[in-house]
Amino acid sequence: MLLRSPALATDLYELTMAAAYFANHVTGNATFELFVRELPRNRNYLIAAGLEQALDYLHALRFSAEDIDYLKRHPVFRSVPAEFFDFLQDLRFTGEVWAIAEGTPVFQNEPLLRVTAPIIEAQIVETFLLATINFQTMIASKASRVVSAAAGRDVIEFGSRRAHGTEAAMYAARAAYVAGCAGTSNVEAGLRFAVPTSGTIAHSWVMSFDDELAAFRNYMQVFPYAATLLIDTYDTVAAARKIVATGLRPQAVRLDSGDLGELSRAVRQVLDEGGLQATRIFASGDLDEWRIAVLVAAGAPIDAFGVGTRLTTSFDEPVVGGVYKLVELESEHVARGKVKTSPGKATFPGRKQVWRRSGASGTYVADVIAAADEPVLTDSEPLLSCVMRGGTRVQPAPPLAEVRERCRVLVSKLPAALTKLEAGVAYPVHFSDRLKAEQQKLVGAKSDR
Amino acid sequence: MLLRSPALATDLYELTMAAAYFANHVTGNATFELFVRELPRNRNYLIAAGLEQALDYLHALRFSAEDIDYLKRHPVFRSVPAEFFDFLQDLRFTGEVWAIAEGTPVFQNEPLLRVTAPIIEAQIVETFLLATINFQTMIASKASRVVSAAAGRDVIEFGSRRAHGTEAAMYAARAAYVAGCAGTSNVEAGLRFAVPTSGTIAHSWVMSFDDELAAFRNYMQVFPYAATLLIDTYDTVAAARKIVATGLRPQAVRLDSGDLGELSRAVRQVLDEGGLQATRIFASGDLDEWRIAVLVAAGAPIDAFGVGTRLTTSFDEPVVGGVYKLVELESEHVARGKVKTSPGKATFPGRKQVWRRSGASGTYVADVIAAADEPVLTDSEPLLSCVMRGGTRVQPAPPLAEVRERCRVLVSKLPAALTKLEAGVAYPVHFSDRLKAEQQKLVGAKSDR
Numbered sequence: 001m002l003l004r005s006p007a008l009a010t011d012l013y014e015l016t017m018a019a020a021y022f023a024n025h026v027t028g029n030a031t032f033e034l035f036v037r038e039l040p041r042n043r044n045y046l047i048a049a050g051l052e053q054a055l056d057y058l059h060a061l062r063f064s065a066e067d068i069d070y071l072k073r074h075p076v077f078r079s080v081p082a083e084f085f086d087f088l089q090d091l092r093f094t095g096e097v098w099a100i101a102e103g104t105p106v107f108q109n110e111p112l113l114r115v116t117a118p119i120i121e122a123q124i125v126e127t128f129l130l131a132t133i134n135f136q137t138m139i140a141s142k143a144s145r146v147v148s149a150a151a152g153r154d155v156i157e158f159g160s161r162r163a164h165g166t167e168a169a170m171y172a173a174r175a176a177y178v179a180g181c182a183g184t185s186n187v188e189a190g191l192r193f194a195v196p197t198s199g200t201i202a203h204s205w206v207m208s209f210d211d212e213l214a215a216f217r218n219y220m221q222v223f224p225y226a227a228t229l230l231i232d233t234y235d236t237v238a239a240a241r242k243i244v245a246t247g248l249r250p251q252a253v254r255l256d257s258g259d260l261g262e263l264s265r266a267v268r269q270v271l272d273e274g275g276l277q278a279t280r281i282f283a284s285g286d287l288d289e290w291r292i293a294v295l296v297a298a299g300a301p302i303d304a305f306g307v308g309t310r311l312t313t314s315f316d317e318p319v320v321g322g323v324y325k326l327v328e329l330e331s332e333h334v335a336r337g338k339v340k341t342s343p344g345k346a347t348f349p350g351r352k353q354v355w356r357r358s359g360a361s362g363t364y365v366a367d368v369i370a371a372a373d374e375p376v377l378t379d380s381e382p383l384l385s386c387v388m389r390g391g392t393r394v395q396p397a398p399p400l401a402e403v404r405e406r407c408r409v410l411v412s413k414l415p416a417a418l419t420k421l422e423a424g425v426a427y428p429v430h431f432s433d434r435l436k437a438e439q440q441k442l443v444g445a446k447s448d449r
Numbered sequence: 450m451l452l453r454s455p456a457l458a459t460d461l462y463e464l465t466m467a468a469a470y471f472a473n474h475v476t477g478n479a480t481f482e483l484f485v486r487e488l489p490r491n492r493n494y495l496i497a498a499g500l501e502q503a504l505d506y507l508h509a510l511r512f513s514a515e516d517i518d519y520l521k522r523h524p525v526f527r528s529v530p531a532e533f534f535d536f537l538q539d540l541r542f543t544g545e546v547w548a549i550a551e552g553t554p555v556f557q558n559e560p561l562l563r564v565t566a567p568i569i570e571a572q573i574v575e576t577f578l579l580a581t582i583n584f585q586t587m588i589a590s591k592a593s594r595v596v597s598a599a600a601g602r603d604v605i606e607f608g609s610r611r612a613h614g615t616e617a618a619m620y621a622a623r624a625a626y627v628a629g630c631a632g633t634s635n636v637e638a639g640l641r642f643a644v645p646t647s648g649t650i651a652h653s654w655v656m657s658f659d660d661e662l663a664a665f666r667n668y669m670q671v672f673p674y675a676a677t678l679l680i681d682t683y684d685t686v687a688a689a690r691k692i693v694a695t696g697l698r699p700q701a702v703r704l705d706s707g708d709l710g711e712l713s714r715a716v717r718q719v720l721d722e723g724g725l726q727a728t729r730i731f732a733s734g735d736l737d738e739w740r741i742a743v744l745v746a747a748g749a750p751i752d753a754f755g756v757g758t759r760l761t762t763s764f765d766e767p768v769v770g771g772v773y774k775l776v777e778l779e780s781e782h783v784a785r786g787k788v789k790t791s792p793g794k795a796t797f798p799g800r801k802q803v804w805r806r807s808g809a810s811g812t813y814v815a816d817v818i819a820a821a822d823e824p825v826l827t828d829s830e831p832l833l834s835c836v837m838r839g840g841t842r843v844q845p846a847p848p849l850a851e852v853r854e855r856c857r858v859l860v861s862k863l864p865a866a867l868t869k870l871e872a873g874v875a876y877p878v879h880f881s882d883r884l885k886a887e888q889q890k891l892v893g894a895k896s897d898r
Contacts, residue, residue, distance in 0.1 A: 006637070008636040008639075008640050009636075009637045010609070010636055011635065011636070012647060012648035013648030013649055013651060014651075015648075016650070016675075020654070020668050020670075020671040020672065023670070023671040030653075032653070070636075071636075074639070078674075079675075119657065123651075127609050127618075130610035131610050131614055131615045134611060135612070135613045135614045136614075158460060160458075160459075160576050161460070161575070162579070162580070162583060164584045164614070164621075165585075165617045165620050166580045168580075168614045169458065171614050185460040185461050185462065186460065187458075187460070187464065187519075190457075190461075190519065197461045198461060199462030199463075199464075199465055201462055201465070201466055201469075202572075202575075204479075204572060204774070204775035207775050207778075207788075207789060218469060219466075221469075222468055222529060225528065226525045309768050309770065313767045318762045318763075319758055321758065325652075326652070339656075340652050340656060345706060
């Protein structure tokens with residue numbers, strides 16, 4: 001499933017630190033946690049995504065001869081003994097991973113992933129894990145809003161051409177599907193992840209025939225049951241009239257420019273009067289959750305939305321700033337909590353679990369981030385579970401359609417204010433008293449020095 | 450050089466249209482041009498980038514048995530005859546490509562790429578070409594601003610963890626280097642494209658030892674000549690004092706939080722008074738061109754900037770909206786210009802060339818977009834040249850360091866107002882009289898129908 005050899009898909013400092021850990025015989029198990037310090041603006045919750053790609057990577061991690069040769073020739077490594085490169089050659093990920101399942105709504109400070117492994121292994125995977133989880137979580141979170149706004153109408157992701165490259169396009173399609181999109185235009189996501197793929201036609205198809213009607217007819221001859229005709233190349237309503245007049249019965253028509261609310265009404269009327277009640281209207285063109293909400297509220301007769309650029313780049317908030325922080329380090333077989341005290345970036349020590357409490361109606365009420373070994377919180381369910389042990393997956397990846405359905409159910413349990421587009425009341429996330437006390441103890445010890 | 454098999458890295462409609470062209474025996478040569486209709490906000494110019502990956506793709510394009518099997522099983526293709534899949538199996542890109550060289554400043558409406566090939570070949574490559582050129586052009590354009598703001602100080606790209614996945618991270622590093630960054634933290638970009646790579650240390654390194662000084666010493670033991678010590682884990686100025694007191698002589702120290710202007714002054718003073726005049730100060734932490742400009746204007750003693758998130762995602766403008774439009778189609782061996790007349794999205798017909806005129810000082814004055822066969826414009830140079838013929842590169846890819854140097858020279862020829870961070874006077878780009886007349890003729894003909 002892994003698409004390219006990614007041992008060097010990392011920041012150089014991960015590898016220089018690895019060399020320095022190696023030379024200093026720092027070999028104990030370290031635990032890192034991946035979490036987002038603050039929700040992005042315009043996001044009341046995030047949808048965790050990208051875990052399967054993270055696990056694929058960990059499972060397959062190895063340095064090729066080419067990789068090692070590159071590092072050996074790198075000037076920064078000139079003072080590093082050859083044994084380090086022998087060590088890299090044999091390096092595999094042998095650690096344990098706990099994670100929150102893909103498709104789960106998550107909040108600030110909640111570890112989405114917890115990695116425990118010999119410190120070199122746990123360190124060098126930082127960049128890949130962050131890039132993968134940050135990106136897919138960002139897209140899933142944006143898609144969840146778009147899907148909410150569409151209020152039951154299908155949303156098709158089709159922003160591949162504006163994605164940050166073609167790999168980003170494929171994974172954006174995957175993450176958007178997890179969060180509830182009905183499908184994507186990205187064929188690679190169809191092949192690799194069984195995301196349903198669909199498409200319409202482009203202006204170039206229409207323009208490549210002498211008249212628009214010939215273009216429509218010629219397409220429908222090949223795709224009689226599955227044609228969505230793009231009708232805005234010259235004049236949208238006139239094109240709808242031509243379709244009716246000629247007796248074509250396309251599955252759908254697509255509007256891609258102009259006032260979509262007004263045009264959808266005019267086109268719906270033309271189609272209905274022409275007996276094409278079954279022909280659906282598909283709308284696209286710089287859409288996002290806000291514009292869709294306006295169209296839906298105005299009762300525009302649009303059956304499905306194609307959302308590209310603004311979904312596939314998470315245009316209004318193109319970053320989820322997840323971090324990956326050392327929280328525990330074993331030294332002489334004793335695990336000790338670790339904290340950082342930089343202003344605004346302080347961390348909490350030790351391995352953690354996230355507990356989510358539901359109210360009587362099943363709606364989520366609050367989360368508590370506790371030490372992993374604190375007693376079970378009543379009325380709450382733990383969100384992190386063990387997904388990899390000894391470098392091997394505990395379970396095979398679930399089918400993506402199942403992940404999507406689970407996401408749908410979990411999002412429906414969020415307090416209603418959170419699934420509105422506007423910034424709502426923040427969902428309550430607390431640290432347990434024990435974590436707070438342990439942080440204070442370590443912070444105090446640091447400032448004494 | 451190509452990292453994964455990307456024939457299916459495309460939108461489904463490219464392939465359904467291909468099937469429909471095939472069934473309708475539309476086989477003539479088509480010409481598509483890739484251009485950006487409007488510059489993004491906050492960009493006075495773009496830097497073309499990504500061409501080499503586009504050519505790699507075109508050269509390697511082929512459908513695998515797995516790809517074809519997926520398409521055959523796809524419900525939308527159930528009405529498509531088997532001959533189409535045989536055709537796909539043998540399909541190679543055999544066309545001609547003209548392009549503006551990577552690293553060239555470009556403006557609205559200027560074709561960065563012009564593809565002429567049998568229409569199916571020219572059509573199905575749309576998505577890959579757009580995703581690739583849009584993305585790298587976006588990053589190079591952002592990086593050019595950041596490099597300008599740094600006014601001669603080194604800028605290191607190190608936003609991999611916030612990139613839209615790990616492939617995006619690698620290509621962002623490449624594009625940032627083209628536009629003048631001194632290097633990247635992304636090791637894969639070093640291996641694949643010889644982008645210089647460098648790094649510092651992370652907070653986790655500092656935290657993994659009992660005290661900060663031990664962390665510094667242990668790192669410098671392994672990297673005596675190439676250590677950049679991160680000094681903000683606990684207290685930035687105190688850490689600088691410890692370094693001086695202990696006689697460590699790191700190549701550089703890195704500040705990553707707090708008031709970078711104030712801290713850099715305090716740290717510089719500590720270092721200088723301690724005889725560490727040669728130790729450079731490297732600053733990072735949510736930087737972009739605006740923040741760097743403020744630090745530079747205030748005379749902060751910072752020698753190099755590490756720029757991550759906001760560069761690697763082009764945070765303020767995470768999309769370059771390039772489009773790929775049919776401009777000419779050969780039918781019965783006669784090439785005919787094509788236009789689209791959708792409101793706000795009208796195009797100009799036929800193959801084009803971009804001419805750039807320089808003033809006496811060598812500074813660029815204006816561009817003219819003309820038909821490719823219009824006579825040479827005096828005092829102007831043509832920007833598009835033939836880079837692929839018959840599906841084969843005309844020349845091997847130039848070394849990236851050369852592309853970067855060329856970019857530096859060309860950016861220095863831009864009118865000064867354009868390289869300021871603020872929105873300047875728009876650079877003049879005109880269509881030739883002949884193109885305007887031909888567009889009017891075709892638009893008139895369309896509205897008659």
